[in-house]
Structures are given as structure tokens and as C-alpha cells.
Amino acid sequence: MKMTSAVRAAVLAAFVVANVVVTIQAQVKERPLPRLVKKDGRFALFVDDAPYLMLGAQVHNSSSWPASLPKVWPAMEYLHVNTVEMPVYWEQFEPRPGQYDYTLIDTLLAEARQHNVHLVLLWFGTWKNGSQHYMPEWMKLDLDRYPHMVDRNGEAVDSPSPHAMAALDADKSAFAAFMRHLKEADPQRTVLMVQVENEAGAWGSVRDYSPAAQKLFEAPVPPEILGAMQVKTASSSPNWQQAFGPDADEYFHAWAVAKYIGQVAAAGKAVYPLPMYANAALRDPLHAGPAGQPGAPGSYESGGPTDNVLAIWKAAAPALDVLAPDIYQDDDASYLKVLELYHRDDNPLFVPETGGAGKDRFFFSALGLQTIGFSPFGLDYTHKAANRSLNQADPSRPQEEFLTPWAMNYWLVGPMQREIARLNFEGKLKAVAEEPGKATETLPFTSWDAIVSFGAARNRRGAGNPKPAGRALVAQLEDGQFLVAGYFCRVDFRPAGTEQQRKSLHIVEGTQQNPSVLIDGKWRHRQFLRVEEGTYENGVFKLSRLWNGDETDWGLDFGEDPIVLRVSLATY
Numbered sequence: 113m114k115m116t117s118a119v120r121a122a123v124l125a126a127f128v129v130a131n132v133v134v135t136i137q138a139q140v141k142e143r144p145l146p147r148l149v150k151k152d153g154r155f156a157l158f159v160d161d162a163p164y165l166m167l168g169a170q171v172h173n174s175s176s177w178p179a180s181l182p183k184v185w186p187a188m189e190y191l192h193v194n195t196v197e198m199p200v201y202w203e204q205f206e207p208r209p210g211q212y213d214y215t216l217i218d219t220l221l222a223e224a225r226q227h228n229v230h231l232v233l234l235w236f237g238t239w240k241n242g243s244q245h246y247m248p249e250w251m252k253l254d255l256d257r258y259p260h261m262v263d264r265n266g267e268a269v270d271s272p273s274p275h276a277m278a279a280l281d282a283d284k285s286a287f288a289a290f291m292r293h294l295k296e297a298d299p300q301r302t303v304l305m306v307q308v309e310n311e312a313g314a315w316g317s318v319r320d321y322s323p324a325a326q327k328l329f330e331a332p333v334p335p336e337i338l339g340a341m342q343v344k345t346a347s348s349s350p351n352w353q354q355a356f357g358p359d360a361d362e363y364f365h366a367w368a369v370a371k372y373i374g375q376v377a378a379a380g381k382a383v384y385p386l387p388m389y390a391n392a393a394l395r396d397p398l399h400a401g402p403a404g405q406p407g408a409p410g411s412y413e414s415g416g417p418t419d420n421v422l423a424i425w426k427a428a429a430p431a432l433d434v435l436a437p438d439i440y441q442d443d444d445a446s447y448l449k450v451l452e453l454y455h456r457d458d459n460p461l462f463v464p465e466t467g468g469a470g471k472d473r474f475f476f477s478a479l480g481l482q483t484i485g486f487s488p489f490g491l492d493y494t495h496k497a498a499n500r501s502l503n504q505a506d507p508s509r510p511q512e513e514f515l516t517p518w519a520m521n522y523w524l525v526g527p528m529q530r531e532i533a534r535l536n537f538e539g540k541l542k543a544v545a546e547e548p549g550k551a552t553e554t555l556p557f558t559s560w561d562a563i564v565s566f567g568a569a570r571n572r573r574g575a576g577n578p579k580p581a582g583r584a585l586v587a588q589l590e591d592g593q594f595l596v597a598g599y600f601c602r603v604d605f606r607p608a609g610t611e612q613q614r615k616s617l618h619i620v621e622g623t624q625q626n627p628s629v630l631i632d633g634k635w636r637h638r639q640f641l642r643v644e645e646g647t648y649e650n651g652v653f654k655l656s657r658l659w660n661g662d663e664t665d666w667g668l669d670f671g672e673d674p675i676v677l678r679v680s681l682a683t684y
């Protein structure tokens with residue numbers, strides 16, 4: 113999976129042009145605020161007032177800042193990311209109550225600008241992976257004021273109580289101070305979004321059983337939660353147990369955590385209204401089990417925005433714009449199910465963390481669901497063992513080996529990232545990744561179907577790649593003109609007839625070499641008018657080579673090089 117040096121150079125040049133973040137240190141002009149926009153049922157993140165696709169990576173994030181930044185940037189450059197996710201730690205930010213240390217934030221801003229990338233900053237506040245390990249020491253030592261959760265047996269759990277009002281107040285103040293500083297220090301909008309907490313929720317107990325929590329558990333469920341979950345009970349103001357039965361503990365904890373984080377987000381937005389999101393440690397999306405069974409509450413982190421409580425989170429934390437899945441699912445079906453579950457009419461799809469061997473191709477599946485961004489985790493050189501085990505690469509192999517499969521996505525899409533974001537927002541783009549056992553996928557457009565096949569050879573139909581690595585995107589530019597890009601696949605087109613003809617079912621697919629259909633008794637065959645290979649530069653498609661003959665006679669084949677085609681079609 114190596115690009116030739118000429119191709120790399122061309123991609124790099126086009127990428128740099130497409131990825132300019134203007135860096136003017138003195139007298140910086142204030143740029144428009146990044147914002148989420150919804151139109152015709154589709155979302156986009158607007159940056160500089162136009163749709164933007166985050167080609168992201170999250171650094172290995174747990175410690176040693178900022179000393180490890182030199183090990184981050186070479187990896188980011190290799191990947192061609194346009195956005196880097198980096199944490200800000202509460203313990204470092206507020207070493208003593210009310211004393212804020214902005215040095216890490218300023219370093220991140222300065223270095224990101226030097227490297228022409230945007231940032232998503234992650235607020236490691238009350239929660240990081242279900243615990244309070246990044247709370248400042250002065251809080252960790254004051255357990256009465258900043259208590260842990262308590263389990264069913266009265267034992268303290270390694271997770272903060274969402275009912276600790278002093279902790280909430282402290283987090284709100286610190287987060288607001290962080291956002292205030294960002295507002296002053298970042299008129300150029302290097303930071304696009306902020307993640308509020310990290311994988312909030314609890315391991316070790318489904319909810320808090322402290323007296324404060326118990327009192328609320330026995331009180332009526334807030335009406336907005338009853339509405340969001342469409343609860344109908346005999347009582348008009350049921351308590352949690354009456355409203356939700358066996359799910360009551362988990363739903364109660366989700367509400368408590370969401371309400372807390374919603375208030376932290378609102379406090380930050382009040383000073384600087386950047387888009388904000390919360391990320392989820394997931395439950396099994398396909399095999400959620402009842403109590404006592406695999407997949408039951410307790411077998412996953414409880415209280416975070418897992419797929420079953422998204423409506424609770426939306427109602428309890430309206431200041432959050434996005435609820436986002438951290439996808440480390442091993443099996444392909446689960447991975448794809450998660451993408452579907454978080455792509456909702458009230459929630460843009462955003463993948464803030466992901467990992468796993470062979471999962472890089474699902475960037476294309478996310479694109480097919482109009483993702484606003486995608487960000488594999490731990491792709492830097494700071495923590496080799498952890499990164500490699502996450503990506504299941506062989507530790508004896510060179511670093512690039514685990515970066516390359518992810519990097520290939522961005523090498524391909526990077527130069528045309530703004531076009532892709534716009535086409536997706538306009539509903540003109542479809543994308544797909546190979547699934548085992550599915551050798552062909554059909555992407556329907558107005559009057560053409562794009563047929564993507566995997567594992568095809570010269571005159572042989574696709575039978576699937578030996579390892580499912582195929583991926584493709586197709587976008588309609590004009591009537592009969594498409595942008596096509598991908599890896600390890602063949603793309604061809606077949607006339608689709610009009611909507612009326614499709615309805616009347618007078619369409620029969622032919623089997624000839626050129627895809628054909630019999631529409632209302634008349635054969636229509638696809639012909640390529642013009643197949644142009646090229647790249648986008650400053651929004652303009654630049655031709656580098658015309659394809660014809662062997663390159664088009666069997667369909668359009670994509671291998672391991674990043675190839676973008678503009679394809680004009682007609683019938684005969």
C-alpha cells in the first residue's frame with residue numbers, strides 16, 4: 113500500500129492548497145464562528161461559512177503534555193489530517209481553585225496554526241472514561257465536597273457522582289474560564305468544536321445509590337424525559353421505577369450525567385458558543401441483553417450517550433449539538449450499525465474516535481451517512497505499544513504501517529475536502545465500504561445507478577477482495593456527470609430510467625459488457641463520453657489524464673493509488 117512518489121507529491125501539493133488555515137499572529141481578523149447547519153434533513157459543520165469535513169485524528173491523549181507534541185506532528189503530516197483532536201486537562205488547567213493555567217491551550221493553538229490544521233479540544237473535566245482521574249488534586253482530596261458515586265452496597269465507585277453540586281459548579285466555572293480564554297485567543301477559529309468531558313458515565317455500578325441520588329430516583333421523572341421517551345403510565349407523574357421498570361437505574365443515571373454535562377456545556381457556550389459534543393463508550397449495538405445476560409446494563413459504561421438513551425441526552429442536555437460514538441467494534445456489522453444509530457434526524461453523525469485493523473474503510477460508510485468528521489484514535493508516535501495494539505499492527509513493523517490504511521482515506525479526499533463536504537450537504541454524494549460477502553453495491557442517482565464491485569478483474573465480475581478493503585464514493589456533479597473516487601474496487605454506471613419508468617417496473621437489467629437496461633421495451637446502453645482523471649485545486653477540477661480503451665472497457669478500476677475521476681455519461 114505505497115503511493116508512488118509522483119502521486120504523493122501531487123496529492124501533497126493539492127492538499128496544502130485545499131487545507132490552508134490562515135495564520136496571522138498580529139491583528140488577526142475575526143473569522144465566522146464554526147456552526148452546525150441543518151438543511152433538507154442533512155447536517156454540515158460550517159467553517160468559514162461553508163460545509164467542512166473533518167479529516168481528523170485524535171492523538172494518544174493520556175499524559176506528558178506538551179512535551180510529546182513533537183511526536184504528534186510528523187504523524188499528522190503523514191496522515192494529511194485537517195483537524196487534530198487534543199485534550200485539555202482540568203488538573204493541569206486549574207492547579208489551585210480559581211487559578212487557571214492557559215499555557216497548554218496556547219501551545220496547542222500556536223502549534224496547530226504552525227501546522228495549518230484546525231483543532232477539536234477535549235475537555236477532560238469531571239469525567240474521563242467514566243472516572244474523575246483528571247479532576248484537580250484539591251478536588252480528589254476533598255471527598256465530602258466532591259464525592260464518588262456509591263454502589264448498591266454503599267461502596268464508593270471509581271466514578272464521580274453526577275449529583276455533587278459543588279463539583280458541577282467547579283466544572284462549570286473552569287470550563288467557562290477555558291472557553292473565555294479560547295474566545296480571546298482564537299479569533300481565527302483554529303478550534304472548531306469542543307468535546308465536553310470524555311466518555312462520561314460509570315463502570316462498576318449502573319447508577320449512583322447515594323442518599324441524594326436515591327431521593328431523586330424516587331421523585332417524579334421530569335416531564336421532558338417522559339416526553340422524549342414517549343412514556344405512557346397510569347400516573348401522570350411517575351417516578352423512575354414506575355416509568356421505566358427494569359431500565360430505570362440506567363435511564364436515571366443517563367439523565368443525571370446528561371443534565372450535569374448539559375449545564376457545563378451551557379456555561380461554556382454562554383461565553384463562547386462553539387459547537388459542542390459528548391462522546392460515548394458504546395454498548396453492543398446488535399446484542400443488547402436484559403439484566404443478567406451478555407450485553408445487559410452493567411456490562412458497558414452506564415449513563416453515557418449510548419444508543420438506547422440518546423433521546424434522554426437530547427432532552428436533558430440541549431446545549432450539546434452532537435452525541436458521538438467512539439467506535440472500537442470488532443465486527444463489521446456492529447460497526448455499521450453504530451453509524452446508523454448515531455445518524456439521526458436530531459443528530460449529525462460524527463466519529464470522534466475509532467480504531468481497529470481493517471476498519472479504516474468505514475470512513476467511506478460514514479461519508480455515505482453525511483458524517484461531519486471522522487477521527488481515528490492514537491495515531492501518533494507517542495505511545496507505540498498502545499497505538500499498535502489498538503490498530504492491531506505488528507510491533508516489529510515500521511510506524512507507517514499502522515498509519516497508512518487510515519492515511520489513504522485522507523490522501524484521496526483531502527485535496528477535494530470542501531467539494532466533498534458541499535456535495536454531501538447537498539445530498540449529491542453516496543459512498544460505501546466493502547462488506548464481507550457483498551461483492552456488489554448499487555448507489556442510485558436520479559437517472560443513473562452507480563455499480564460498485566469488489567475484487568473484479570479485467571473481464572471478471574467482482575467476487576469480493578481477499579480482505580474486504582474496497583471503498584468508493586460517487587457524487588453527481590451535473591445530469592450525467594459524476595465524481596468518482598475509491599480504492600480496491602470497480603465502478604460502472606447503468607441507466608436507471610425515470611422515476612415513472614422505475615415505478616412501472618418496465619426496466620430489465622441487461623448483462624452485456626456495457627451495462628444496459630431494457631426500458632419500456634427499448635435497450636439503453638451506457639457509454640462513457642469522457643473519463644477524466646485529475647485533482648481539485650482551489651475548487652477547480654484540473655485534468656491530468658484522459659482515460660479510454662483498456663482503462664474504461666471493463667469499467668473504472670481503482671487500486672491502491674488515490675485516483676479521482678470525473679465521468680461524463682450518455683446512452684446509445
Ligand code: DGJ
Nearest residue numbers: 173241310311438465489
Ligand atoms: C476511549 C477514550 O475515550 C480515549 O480517551 C482513550 O482512552 C481510548 N478509549 C483508547 O484507550
